[in-house]
Amino acid sequence: MSSIVxxxxxxxxxxxxxxxxxxxxxxxxxxxxxxxSRLHRWAKPWRQANRTARVLVVVGxxxxxxxxxxxxxxxxxxxxxxxxxxxxxxxxxxGVEQFESIPRRSGPDGDYPMGTTVARFDVFxxxxxxxxxxxxxxxxxxxxxxxxxxxxxxxxxYVGGRIxxxxxxxxxxxxxxxxxxxxxxxxxxxxxxxxxxxxxAAVAVxxxxxxxxxxxxxxxxxxxKQEPFVEAARSLGAKxxxxxxxxxxxxxxxxxxxIFTLNAADAVLTLAGLGFLGYGVxxxxxxWGLDIxxxxxxxxxxxxxxxxxxxxxxxxxxxxxxxxxxGLNDIINPLLRVKGYRGKVRSxxxxxxxxxxSTAPAGSPTEAGEP
Amino acid sequence: MAPLFLWLILxxxxxxxxxxxxxxxxxxxxxxxxxxxxxAAREESxxxxxxxxxxxxxxxxxxxxxxxxxxTDPRSVTEIVGDRFPATFELTxxxxxxxxxxxxxxxxxxxxxRDGPFDVGSRxxxxxxxxxxxFWLGILAxxxxxxxxxxxxxxxxxxxxxxxxxxxxTGFYLLDGIIAGDPAFVWDVVKHLLLPGITLGLVxxxxxxxxxRVNMLQTLRADYVEAARARxxxxxxxxxxxxxxxxxxxxxxxxGLQFSALLGGxxxxxxxxxxxxxxxxxxxxxxxxxxAAVQGIVTFFAVVVVAFSLLIDLINxxxxxxxxxx
Numbered sequence: 049m050s051s052i053v054x055x056x057x058x059x060x061x062x063x064x065x066x067x068x069x070x071x072x073x074x075x076x077x078x079x080x081x082x083x084x085s086r087l088h089r090w091a092k093p094w095r096q097a098n099r100t101a102r103v104l105v106v107v108g109x110x111x112x113x114x115x116x117x118x119x120x121x122x123x124x125x126x127x128x129x130x131x132x133x134x135x136x137x138x139x140x141x142x143g144v145e146q147f148e149s150i151p152r153r154s155g156p157d158g159d160y161p162m163g164t165t166v167a168r169f170d171v172f173x174x175x176x177x178x179x180x181x182x183x184x185x186x187x188x189x190x191x192x193x194x195x196x197x198x199x200x201x202x203x204x205x206y207v208g209g210r211i212x213x214x215x216x217x218x219x220x221x222x223x224x225x226x227x228x229x230x231x232x233x234x235x236x237x238x239x240x241x242x243x244x245x246x247x248x249a250a251v252a253v254x255x256x257x258x259x260x261x262x263x264x265x266x267x268x269x270x271x272x273k274q275e276p277f278v279e280a281a282r283s284l285g286a287k288x289x290x291x292x293x294x295x296x297x298x299x300x301x302x303x304x305x306x307i308f309t310l311n312a313a314d315a316v317l318t319l320a321g322l323g324f325l326g327y328g329v330x331x332x333x334x335x336w337g338l339d340i341x342x343x344x345x346x347x348x349x350x351x352x353x354x355x356x357x358x359x360x361x362x363x364x365x366x367x368x369x370x371x372x373x374x375g376l377n378d379i380i381n382p383l384l385r386v387k388g389y390r391g392k393v394r395s396x397x398x399x400x401x402x403x404x405x406s407t408a409p410a411g412s413p414t415e416a417g418e419p
Numbered sequence: 420m421a422p423l424f425l426w427l428i429l430x431x432x433x434x435x436x437x438x439x440x441x442x443x444x445x446x447x448x449x450x451x452x453x454x455x456x457x458x459a460a461r462e463e464s465x466x467x468x469x470x471x472x473x474x475x476x477x478x479x480x481x482x483x484x485x486x487x488x489x490x491t492d493p494r495s496v497t498e499i500v501g502d503r504f505p506a507t508f509e510l511t512x513x514x515x516x517x518x519x520x521x522x523x524x525x526x527x528x529x530x531x532x533r534d535g536p537f538d539v540g541s542r543x544x545x546x547x548x549x550x551x552x553x554f555w556l557g558i559l560a561x562x563x564x565x566x567x568x569x570x571x572x573x574x575x576x577x578x579x580x581x582x583x584x585x586x587x588x589t590g591f592y593l594l595d596g597i598i599a600g601d602p603a604f605v606w607d608v609v610k611h612l613l614l615p616g617i618t619l620g621l622v623x624x625x626x627x628x629x630x631x632r633v634n635m636l637q638t639l640r641a642d643y644v645e646a647a648r649a650r651x652x653x654x655x656x657x658x659x660x661x662x663x664x665x666x667x668x669x670x671x672x673x674x675g676l677q678f679s680a681l682l683g684g685x686x687x688x689x690x691x692x693x694x695x696x697x698x699x700x701x702x703x704x705x706x707x708x709x710x711a712a713v714q715g716i717v718t719f720f721a722v723v724v725v726a727f728s729l730l731i732d733l734i735n736x737x738x739x740x741x742x743x744x745x
Contacts, residue, residue: 100534221427224724228683229701229717236705237435313550320552321687325702340555344691347558347573350566359555366550374546 093379104375108309111368118179126173130334133168153346156353163353165339166346169332171353175361177334182365184246185328186315189254190308196254197261198304204262205269205300206292215262223259227314228321231256235327249328253318257311264307268300306380309373313366320362336362421725428721429481429714433474436710442466443490446708464490477714486718487711489704496715499700504719505590506576507696510619510688511681513612515674517620522627523670527663529628530635541628548625553684557618557691564614571614574693578607615692619684623677630673631666638666668739675731679724 094102118125128135134147150168154160162171204215222230235252242248272278273296281295322328323337331338336358343355444460452460461467465476480487486496494502529541565573576592577583581604586595593612596605638644639662647657686698693699697716704712 217423218427221424224424224679224721224728225428226679226683226686226720226724228686229720232686232702232705233432233435233713233717237438317550317552321554321683324552324554324687325690326706337552337554340552340558341690344558347561347566350562352559352562355555355558355562359552359559362552362555363547363550367546370546370550 098378101375101378104371105379108368108372108375111364112372115179115183115365115368118176119183122176122180126176128170128173130174130177131169131332153351162357165342165354171357174334174339175336175357178336178339178358178361181246181329181333181335182316182319185250185253185319186312188246188250189315190257190311192250192254193257193311194261194304194308197258198265201262201265202269202292202296202300205266206273206288206296219259219262227256227318231318231322232325232327235322244328244330245333249319249322252322252328253315256318257315260307260311261304264303265300268303269296272296272299302380306373306377309369309376313369313373316362316366316369421729424725425718425721429478429718432714432717433477436713437470443708443710447491486715489709489712491704491707491709492712496711499712500697500715500719502590503695503697503700506694507685507689507698509591509593509612510615510694510696511685513616514619514623514681517617518623518627521620521624523631526628526631527635527666529632530639531658533636545625545628548621551622553619553622554687554691556622557615557688560614560618572611573614576608576611576695581607615688615694619681619688622684623681626677627670627673631670634669635662635666638662668735671731671735671738675728678727682720682724
């Protein structure tokens, strides 16, 4: 996953970036004022992006939105509860409500489209309800990682010196360490302090991603710090808080969305891995990884549906988030933003375009960070 | 750098494990012994000593190569690692070979016809391979190839008909089988390695395809490639003689970075396939709150990661003269 540590070069403020295709020579449309101009500027990278990047973003967004809907309304959509093993038949005999059991380990059919487990749970319902935990953990863990990683990165990059060296050492150590092992140990430790569930799982998963935000923000801060406009602010007597908060922050923060989506994809997998090993959440909570681990004993009898469907859910969500992240990366990173590229242009032409766009001053102030 | 890093890992682990309430004694004896007996056991094993004392004692031991004795296991930590690591090593090596074997040809072919059907297909494959949870893929592979087709065994390192101790010299079964010169044994080991190794390798291969492709594309844009083309060197020669080798240099570095992900994946793969490696041992000891064993194993993982990245640096130096002279 090296793309997440690629420095995202801020877009140059002056001059339109070189474009391929037939758009050269078209005068830029008159820029309207007020909110429309702001919208216009924000949409600029989107308009300049190539078609593949746009397709990736749209497909990724659709998948992500689909799972968001499942996460928000899954309880209503799912035909059964996550731990429901019987349902009322509607008859009342001698004042006692009658129940019918859900069949045990029955294959996919009309009543149970994804089959049932050995504990008589409906796989379809559990897959749907599982989206809640997955999306919740993904959101919370990446936000937590961001809240820790970004300020640390700003501090380390801006202050430098001994603090920087110490922070880099610690966070590099975390980064080099197998992520899943770290998550397991943190989840294990948290077991006693937090009830197994969303918060505990989110912290255990989030720890892993702190170093990535830290690294990118730190490196970016160090390069932006050298810019004349920061120098100017400092010489005008701006306090470090102002310099970092007003001048540097908005310049470095643009790399965050890309790391965010790519980490989100990874977080789904880490959560599933934790669940599979029995950490993070407790049965019978609906969690895809946990469901798959429960399905191990089913394999001997050739029962495939208990493991298959939760895995499909994981894979689809991870794919969606990855595509979203990749697409955003292509769009936000101007080095990759070549409009009209259709794959027919040979690499020589391509190289020229890339070389031309990379000579644009990198790290100059952008629209978002007006001094 | 490396010793500092290890010390950091040791200290953080020491604190994390002891901050969590509960201890090996209450897990091992809980419900079966009186509180007084458990207290005596804790006292005897030194779990009641002040933490700084335990910490200093532990570090002293580590400095002399003694990682302590697990509470729940009569063997020393070093013995456990020696016993379990070869299984993990065999598994990760097979996975690495599979990942590289898929990643390099597919990545470079994708770069060759950029945005063509093969490129789009292999990128899709890369994304899906990355997105598939390794344990899920493993279970599906078991259902298809072991339960339904009955081609390959679904777990363990060896069939029951073989007795590992007859062959055990190094713990690396493949090597043991070759030393013993027993093709039946070697074949059995290989059969057991195939499913877990390919599963783990397939999942890791996604990243390789992507990295090889990107590096190949970048190298194809380099000035010397352009120069070779301008001199009229055949496109084929340009690609294989000039670009290919250089595109692989960063891939070696990625190999190093992916190694820690591979170890993480090995923990999951080991549980899926009942593979008696270090990862599954770690999970067991963690559940037993066996501090010494967990610390020893995790530290060992850290040592392996550090050693591997040093090895990668060395290889990089051998392959790329620019690294050597800078």
